Amino acid sequence: MIRILRDVGWTCDYNACEAKCCTDGIQLTLHDIENISKLGKSFDEFAVFDESTGTFRLKGKNGRCIFLSGYRCTIRESEPLVCRLLPFKVADVKYTDEPILTLAPVIECPGEGTGAKLDPEFRARIERDALLFLHEGQRLRKELREKGAKEVLQELKSRGKKTSGKRA
Secondary structure: OEEEOOOOEEOOOHHHHOOOOOEOOOEEOHHHHHHHHOOOOOHHHHEEEEOOOOEEEEOEEOOEEOOEEOOEEOOHHHOOHHHHOOOEEEEEEEOOOOOEEEEEEOOOOOOEEEEEEOOHHHHHHHHHHHHHHHHHHHHHHHHHHHHOHHHHHHHHHHHHHHHHHHHO
């Protein structure tokens, strides 16, 4: 289930805010890692495993996303699911009988509160991406439980090498 705490009006103006949302440490799903690896990037170039939370995180440079050039995303077509949830951020995830993902507006975004309220098509896309994020979280938890972090990491790193080799 996806809960959106508050509907917002929003217009993205990443030049005005200098792409504040594009930070390091953004949570990555297995789906994200697979998509970015298809671009010829190896896992070690862009991701790290956070053992304390059991999640993958995006590496950065000077506190910013490593895929940010100026104020533009260089992997827009393969951007992480969390990025596609903007103007919302993940406020809470509960993995119960019915998993629940709660989204809250990114209030530090200068575009929040501007523009028209989210139209039904945009809201449906946000909900679809949020549901995929939730399912990917379940998939990662299952793989970590069944295989352990070390094996999951080895598989991701070896997949990235195969993909990088095909692109070279």
